[in-house]
């Protein structure tokens with residue numbers, strides 16, 4: 001039992017990725033505990049999205065390993081990694097605009113059941129899928145929008161739907177790319193609460209530019225600078241870390257303050 005609980009939900013070992021001659025990810029080691037919420041921050045071009053692409057299987061690493069619940073997933077294809085229990089937020093473009101909120105969620109559930117299912121099995125699963133979709137609808141607080149076409153939702157509601165679809169398959173490790181981008185301050189506040197609720201008990205990784213969001217959401221923050229993890233610690237420790245201040249946070253805070261005037 002203790003062996004199971006101590007196995008990291010996600011582990012990156014000496015992960016490297018080059019595009020042509022340029023090494024973008026330069027030996028990343030990261031160990032994320034089950035149930036932990038991790039925010040990945042860093043300057044533009046630091047390699048945050050590339051890291052997500054390596055974890056979710058969009059890119060194969062040049063070298064190094066990615067382990068999901070102790071099993072190697074590097075080199076596997078995105079749908080295989082998804083079936084293994086890792087789900088990455090689909091961008092809004094992956095929502096079916098002309099389907100209702102409920103139908104979108106049900107598609108997410110059915111998709112996660114896999115192509116290997118025959119049509120008969122598919123029908124047998126439909127009742128379960130309907131129940132699960134209703135449950136998700138409630139979790140993302142869109143009960144009242146059940147039969148509204150996705151294209152008629154507000155932007156924040158579409159992002160909530162996107163998260164509903166991401167968690168539809170019951171994956172234990174969830175990757176969200178800037179979940180609150182483009183939202184107003186009040187929407188952002190509410191949305192952080194929603195993300196916390198729907199990912200309760202799951203392992204969460206977010207790439208985030210908004211410091212308010214990351215400090216409000218994450219148990220630990222990984223600071224990526226120039227393809228390396230400069231710090232991986234609690235929000236308080238990261239905020240107080242002088243190297244992080246120098247390399248990123250100090251200038252970032254100054255920038256955002258400057259932009260506000």
Ligand SMILES: Nc1ncnc2c1ncn2[C@@H]1O[C@H](COP(=O)(O)OP(=O)(O)OP(=O)(O)O)[C@@H](O)[C@H]1O
Pocket residue numbers: 019024042043044045046047048049050051
């Ligand atoms: N497919 C690719 N081919 C070549 N270079 C790439 C590719 N994907 C990313 N890069 C390069 O890798 C570097 C890191 O990009 P990445 O998008 O991972 O950074 P990021 O930290 O997510 O940046 P941002 O915060 O601006 O989104 C950039 O210099 C980018 O140009």
